[in-house]
Amino acid sequence: MPSTAEFAETAALIGDPARANMLIALMDGRALTATELARVAGITPQTASGHLAHLTEAGLLAMTRQGRHHYHRLASADVARMLESIMSVTAGRRPLPARPARTVTGPRDAALRRARTCYDHLAGQLAVAMADRMIARGEIELSPDGGALSEGGAAFLSGLGVDLEAAHADAMRRGGGRIFCRPCLDWSERRPHIAGAVGAAMSRAWFAHGWLRRIEGSRAVTLTRSGEMALGTAFDLGLGEQAA
Amino acid sequence: MPSTAEFAETAALIGDPARANMLIALMDGRALTATELARVAGITPQTASGHLAHLTEAGLLAMTRQGRHHYHRLASADVARMLESIMSVTAGRRPLPARPARTVTGPRDAALRRARTCYDHLAGQLAVAMADRMIARGEIELSPDGGALSEGGAAFLSGLGVDLEAAHADAMRRGGGRIFCRPCLDWSERRPHIAGAVGAAMSRAWFAHGWLRRIEGSRAVTLTRSGEMALGTAFDLGLGEQAA
DNA sequence: ACGATGCTTCGGCGATGGCCGAAGCGTTGC
DNA sequence: GCAACGCTTCGGCCATCGCCGAAGCATCGT
Numbered sequence: 001m002p003s004t005a006e007f008a009e010t011a012a013l014i015g016d017p018a019r020a021n022m023l024i025a026l027m028d029g030r031a032l033t034a035t036e037l038a039r040v041a042g043i044t045p046q047t048a049s050g051h052l053a054h055l056t057e058a059g060l061l062a063m064t065r066q067g068r069h070h071y072h073r074l075a076s077a078d079v080a081r082m083l084e085s086i087m088s089v090t091a092g093r094r095p096l097p098a099r100p101a102r103t104v105t106g107p108r109d110a111a112l113r114r115a116r117t118c119y120d121h122l123a124g125q126l127a128v129a130m131a132d133r134m135i136a137r138g139e140i141e142l143s144p145d146g147g148a149l150s151e152g153g154a155a156f157l158s159g160l161g162v163d164l165e166a167a168h169a170d171a172m173r174r175g176g177g178r179i180f181c182r183p184c185l186d187w188s189e190r191r192p193h194i195a196g197a198v199g200a201a202m203s204r205a206w207f208a209h210g211w212l213r214r215i216e217g218s219r220a221v222t223l224t225r226s227g228e229m230a231l232g233t234a235f236d237l238g239l240g241e242q243a244a
Numbered sequence: 245m246p247s248t249a250e251f252a253e254t255a256a257l258i259g260d261p262a263r264a265n266m267l268i269a270l271m272d273g274r275a276l277t278a279t280e281l282a283r284v285a286g287i288t289p290q291t292a293s294g295h296l297a298h299l300t301e302a303g304l305l306a307m308t309r310q311g312r313h314h315y316h317r318l319a320s321a322d323v324a325r326m327l328e329s330i331m332s333v334t335a336g337r338r339p340l341p342a343r344p345a346r347t348v349t350g351p352r353d354a355a356l357r358r359a360r361t362c363y364d365h366l367a368g369q370l371a372v373a374m375a376d377r378m379i380a381r382g383e384i385e386l387s388p389d390g391g392a393l394s395e396g397g398a399a400f401l402s403g404l405g406v407d408l409e410a411a412h413a414d415a416m417r418r419g420g421g422r423i424f425c426r427p428c429l430d431w432s433e434r435r436p437h438i439a440g441a442v443g444a445a446m447s448r449a450w451f452a453h454g455w456l457r458r459i460e461g462s463r464a465v466t467l468t469r470s471g472e473m474a475l476g477t478a479f480d481l482g483l484g485e486q487a488a
Numbered sequence: 489a490c491g492a493t494g495c496t497t498c499g500g501c502g503a504t505g506g507c508c509g510a511a512g513c514g515t516t517g518c
Numbered sequence: 519g520c521a522a523c524g525c526t527t528c529g530g531c532c533a534t535c536g537c538c539g540a541a542g543c544a545t546c547g548t
Contacts, residue, residue, distance in 0.1 A: 002334040002431060008264035010334045015256025016506075021248050034525060047507055049526055059337030068515040068524045077388075078336060082329040089326045090246040090254040093303030143415045144321075145424035145440035146390015180389035187246060196389035260536075278495060291537055293496055312494045312545040 013058055014086065018043050019051050023060070023074070027083055028117040028219040031064070031073035080119035084195075088185045111220040113188040115212075121199030122206070123186050126223070126237075130202075131193045133235045142183040142192050149179040149198060157202065160234055161209060167201035206231065257302055258330065262287050263295050267304070267318070271327055272361040272463040275308070275317035324363035328439075332429045355464040357432040359456075365443030366450070367430050370467070370481075374446075375437045377479045386427040386436050393423045393442060401446065404478055405453060411445035450475065 014020060018041040025040040026032060032040075038048035052072055055061040062075040074080050115126035122130075134140040139153030149157070154164055168179055182196030194202065206212040211227030214220075223231065231237065258264055262285040269284040270276060276284075282292035296316055299305040306319040318324050359370035366374075378384040383397030393401070398408055412423055426440030438446065450456040455471030458464075467475065475481065 002331060004265050004268055005261060007268065007331060007334050008259055008261045010259075010330055011255050011264060012259025015252055015254075015259040017249060017252045018506080020252035020255060024248055024251065035523095043506090044508060045525065046509085046527080050506085053526085060333070070525065076333075076336075078329075078333055082326075082333045085322075085326040085329045086254055087246060087251060089304070089320075089322055090251050092320075092322060141421045141424075143421065143424045145415050145426040145442070146392070147424070148390065148392055148422055177385045177387070178392055180385075180387045180391070182389040198389070262536075279493095287536085288538060289495065290497080290539085294536085297496085314495065 010058060010060070013055060013060060014083070016051070017041075018047070019055060022048070022051065022072075023055070023083055026061070026072065026074050027080060027119055029074070029080075029119045030117075031071035033069045033071060037072060074119065077120065084118070084184060087187060091185070091187050091190075111215060111218070111222070115221045115223065116219040117203065117214075117221060118184060118186075118195070121184065121193075121195045121203045122212075122221070123184065123188075123193055125189060127193040127199075128186055128189045128191045129237055130231075130235045131191075133237075134194075140181065140194065140198075142181075142194070144183065147181045147183055147194070147196070149181065154179060156234075157198070157205075160205060160230075162198075162201050162205040164198070164201060167197040170197040170200070254302060254304070257299060257304060258327070260295070261285075262291070263299060266292070266295065266316075267299070267327055270305070270316065270318050271324060271363055273318070273324075273363045274361075275315035277313045277315060281316060318363065321364065328362070328428060331431060335429070335431050335434075355459060355462070355466070359465045359467065360463040361447065361458075361465060362428060362430075362439070365428070365437075365439045365447045366456075366465070367428065367432075367437055368464075369433060371437040371443075372430055372433045372435045373481055374475075374479050375435075377481075378438075384425065384438065386425075386438070388427065391425045391427055391438070391440070393425065398423060400478075401442070404449065404474075406442075406445050406449040408442070408445060411441040414444070415441035 014023060021041040022037045025037060034048055034052055035045050037052065038045045041048060041051075043051075052061065052063070052070075056063050056072070056075075059075055060079050061072050064071050064073075074083075113124055115122060115124040117123070118127075121127070131140070131142065134153060134156070135142065137152070137156075138150055139156050140149050141147055149164075158164055164179060168177075179198060180196060181194050181198035183192035184195035184199070185191075186193050193199070203212075206227065209226070209230070211224055211230050212221050213224055215222055258267060265285040266281045269281065278292055278296055279289050281296065282289045285292060285295075287295075296305065296307070296314075300307050300316070300319075303319055304323050305316050308315050308317075318327075357368055359366060359368040361367070362371075365371070375384070375386065378397060378400070379386065381396070381400075382394055383400050384393055385391055393408075402408055408423060412421075415424055423442060424440060425438050425442035427436035428439035428443070429435075430437050437443070447456075450471065453470070453474070455468055455474050456465050457468055459466055
């Protein structure tokens with residue numbers, strides 16, 4: 001069992017504002033360079049370097065060198081889950097303590113709320129809407145303790161080119177069981193969406209099919225023309241109103 | 245969505261050694277007084293009081309007054325899950341960095357490793373053994389993304405007096421779905437056991453039947469005579485060798 | 489009513505740790 | 519090769535925050 005000192009050290013590492021900003025920036029699953037992370041955190045590269053060394057040492061980040069660039073990413077899905085749970089607790093405390101107007105909008109925030117990545121899966125209105133449709137059709141179930149695909153849900157996703165075999169292998173070492181997924185609370189929507197191995201497989205499939213594209217330098221993603229067609233039909237999304 | 249500053253504040257709150265010790269002490273789900281928590285953290289009551297005020301303010305703890313005693317407990321299962329995930333990440337980093345001998349034993353540690361509470365469910369060798377038996381019989385499935393009871397598992401637990409209706413209501417607002425549970429990594433065993441609503445219901449049932457009893461002033465619990473009989477039979481536990 | 493107990497607030501001390509400027513390596517590209 | 523770039527290490531400044539002693543407020547017991 002980890003000593004209480006190590007436990008506190010992990011949390012303290014996350015608890016510094018600069019480091020927290022870096023970790024949150026990495027929650028979309030990409031790997032960023034030290035300088036990029038310094039910009040995100042609003043500090044100089046030399047300060048960021050120290051922070052990154054600590055985070056890597058503690059096993060929260062993993063680093064791969066590519067020429068003179070050092071790419072940092074979250075060390076594991078476990079770390080992403082942990083950050084997500086801290087997010088969840090933080091989000092669930094005070095409704096409106098002081099400033100009720102700051103939370104509202106922002107120009108590029110609109111794109112983020114619409115669709116974005118969350119480590120290895122999708123979040124935002126789009127992801128919540130997909131989860132809602134699948135729940136309504138009985139294709140998936142989500143609860144605070146976990147979730148699972150029904151037979152129909154597995155068939156539906158397979159038909160869309162989602163590799164459930166890989167997802168299954170990811171999640172369960174032994175074969176033959178249920179295909180589990182995991183709910184992930186969406187901060188902007190305050191509703192669960194599909195995470196875990198299934199959510200990751202769905203995200204991979206949409207990107208592979210060219211239905212989804214990353215927006216440069218942001219966690220936000222956008223539906224392509226073909227994505228609107230395919231996913232709009234498959235998930236019954238009312239995509240008429242926003243001609244982006 | 246929570247600001248990154250609030251996110252960092254939550255983590256920083258957990259990151260102080262004294263506060264971390266208090267939070268870990270509360271992970272067994274009990275409510276402790278300020279003075280007790282001060283002792284746990286190795287600080288004076290006035291310092292503890294400040295810490296507890298901050299933790300309560302941030303929504304990590306809840307406080308109920310009973311005469312001159314102030315009882316503090318974790319504010320929600322969400323907080324417990326968060327602490328657990330931090331534990332998990334912390335545990336999963338360095339195998340044996342420096343001292344290979346310190347992790348080993350300890351007199352009262354033996355009882356803790358055998359069986360203890362973990363917020364609202366059970367952990368330790370006993371809990372892992374129960375989970376193993378149920379998995380082997382196909383009564384339950386556990387994966388990193390979640391878990392579920394099979395029909396047989398539900399029948400088995402119902403026969404042991406576990407109130408799955410209540411667990412089900414706990415976990416799912418809507419009726420009619422699968423009964424999910426959640427895996428929880430055991431630090432001493434490094435193996436998953438049954439958490440979530442099902443795990444909580446099991447724990448409640450064992451205590452209600454008098455099969456399990458808390459050890460005073462510790463997270464450890466002990467099997468009673470009748471508990472050895474009932475659970476030993478139901479879960480096929482090899483209880484011959486340790487005549488406690 | 490009185491002292492004892494549990495908890496809290498206040499004030500000041502001390503240390504941990506984040507921050508940057510400057511300088512030192514390694515890689516890339518001209 | 520040299521210059522530019524990315525990252526790291528080193529040194530010292532400064533703020534934050536945890537800590538306790540002392541004192542103040544509630545509650546319980548006699």
